[in-house]
Amino acid sequence: xETTLLVALSRQGALRRQMDVVANNLANMNxxxxxAERMLFTDHVVRSGGPAGPAAxxxxxxxxxxxRDDAQGRTEPTGNPLDLAIQGDGYxxxxxxxxxxxxxxxxxxxxxxxxxxxxxxGAAVLTAADAPVFLGETDTDVVVARDGTISxxxxxxxxxxxxxxxxSAALLPAGGALFSTDAQPVDVTAPVxxxxxxxxxxxEPILEMEKMIRVQRAYASVRDxxxxxxxxLKQMLQVYAA
Amino acid sequence: xxxLSIAATGMLAQQRNVEVVSNNLANMNxxxxxRRxxxxxxxLYQNLxxxxxxxxxxxxxxPSGVQLGLGVKLAAVYRIHTQGNVAATENTFDLAIQGKGFxxxxxxxxxAAYTRDGTFQxxxxxxxxxxxxxxxxxxxxxxxxAIDVSINQxxxxxxxxxxxxxxxxxxxxxxxxxxxxxxLEAIGSxxxxxxxxxxxxxxxxxxxxxxxxxxxxxxETANVNAVEEITNLISAQRAYEMNSKVIQTADEMMSxxxxx
Numbered sequence: 001x002e003t004t005l006l007v008a009l010s011r012q013g014a015l016r017r018q019m020d021v022v023a024n025n026l027a028n029m030n031x032x033x034x035x036a037e038r039m040l041f042t043d044h045v046v047r048s049g050g051p052a053g054p055a056a057x058x059x060x061x062x063x064x065x066x067x068r069d070d071a072q073g074r075t076e077p078t079g080n081p082l083d084l085a086i087q088g089d090g091y092x093x094x095x096x097x098x099x100x101x102x103x104x105x106x107x108x109x110x111x112x113x114x115x116x117x118x119x120x121x122g123a124a125v126l127t128a129a130d131a132p133v134f135l136g137e138t139d140t141d142v143v144v145a146r147d148g149t150i151s152x153x154x155x156x157x158x159x160x161x162x163x164x165x166x167x168s169a170a171l172l173p174a175g176g177a178l179f180s181t182d183a184q185p186v187d188v189t190a191p192v193x194x195x196x197x198x199x200x201x202x203x204e205p206i207l208e209m210e211k212m213i214r215v216q217r218a219y220a221s222v223r224d225x226x227x228x229x230x231x232x233l234k235q236m237l238q239v240y241a242a
Numbered sequence: 243x244x245x246l247s248i249a250a251t252g253m254l255a256q257q258r259n260v261e262v263v264s265n266n267l268a269n270m271n272x273x274x275x276x277r278r279x280x281x282x283x284x285x286l287y288q289n290l291x292x293x294x295x296x297x298x299x300x301x302x303x304x305p306s307g308v309q310l311g312l313g314v315k316l317a318a319v320y321r322i323h324t325q326g327n328v329a330a331t332e333n334t335f336d337l338a339i340q341g342k343g344f345x346x347x348x349x350x351x352x353x354a355a356y357t358r359d360g361t362f363q364x365x366x367x368x369x370x371x372x373x374x375x376x377x378x379x380x381x382x383x384x385x386x387x388a389i390d391v392s393i394n395q396x397x398x399x400x401x402x403x404x405x406x407x408x409x410x411x412x413x414x415x416x417x418x419x420x421x422x423x424x425x426l427e428a429i430g431s432x433x434x435x436x437x438x439x440x441x442x443x444x445x446x447x448x449x450x451x452x453x454x455x456x457x458x459x460x461x462e463t464a465n466v467n468a469v470e471e472i473t474n475l476i477s478a479q480r481a482y483e484m485n486s487k488v489i490q491t492a493d494e495m496m497s498x499x500x501x502x
Contacts, residue, residue, distance in 0.1 A: 016245075017310065023244070023252070026488055027314040028314045030255070030478070037309070108281055111421055112421070113421055120281050137419060137421065138451045175286045205480070
């Protein structure tokens, strides 16, 4: 009897979690290398009245997955020689705190106290030879070629490793615009790296605002449905009780 | 409702963004000031349905699961060490560094601090000091009878004295460079301190390999770009508004529950 209320409740629960996803996208609209997420819904169908009952399916709402939008964010010139942006497919390979590999499109790089090229969290960026890049005291004019080769006036310092994945869904966000995965990376044969540019977040604020309004409206209409169903039950009880 | 706290982290981050921008704009005319940029990171993710978990007995694997992000944080505010404009002042003791390096000055506690602000003067003893009276290392005294002082590109301080034809070399201004300039700690008054993150100071003469050269009679202006800062200010304000709208919406969704 209360199936209507339960179906409505499943919708409301899903909408609230979708709202959380929208809020996280908007909160990260200025996070470099951030990829927007959206919620994927499906219906969870059960037969009403048990196996022998009439074949009127009831569809509950389930949010089965968050899907990442892997589109490229807008790249912005920063004028900082250690800001790198990848055009098209690819991720920088970063050495995580436990020696595990992490992947990121955030090219806001800097040097640490030993002259090693690191992310803003201090994790070393790896080259094709799986080694960090070291810049010496006299390496003042750092040039990064389009294929990721880093050089200075003293010569070649190594080529940054840029990798891609067959299924980008296998990449899990690990915070800090970093991704972790068990999948095997594939080296990109012809990467395009832009020096002095940064890839910003690919969140489209207007679309997110629109989505937020839709979530709110849908939530309100489900609420109205619950109210009406509640009134109907109340009326029914009054009629039968009388 | 996570949306409330997520939007709160977003508003907080944008507030910090505005603070950084306003500090850059406030220091637009500060000699040797290096502009700052905030760097944001997404927070950890909450797994409602862990990706890679088994979906059924037949061994199907959930491809992407439900991961809810929990907002944003300010990861770093970093300095951008690009060269500022060089403005002519025609003042004898105004020096600008073209290229890498910092002037070294001695703080009252005897420790060295580093700056790109080259507005120097002489103190009562004839020593070259900053406008705060800190001695510029390695400590150079200009004789009282000097008629003219010239400081060349490689930092040699040459004085012309009454009755002498040749210029007298009275000292050498030295510069310091660091492996990681962005790791220096700012302490105000245009001064920076060495930290474990910056690496040890590497001292050398101007024009040595890896060091910039000096320009007498010029000052390096702040490397703040007003147009860029105003653009950042506008985008930060809009982002702030949108996050506050999220809070409002989440609040309305919640109130529809409690006002039943």
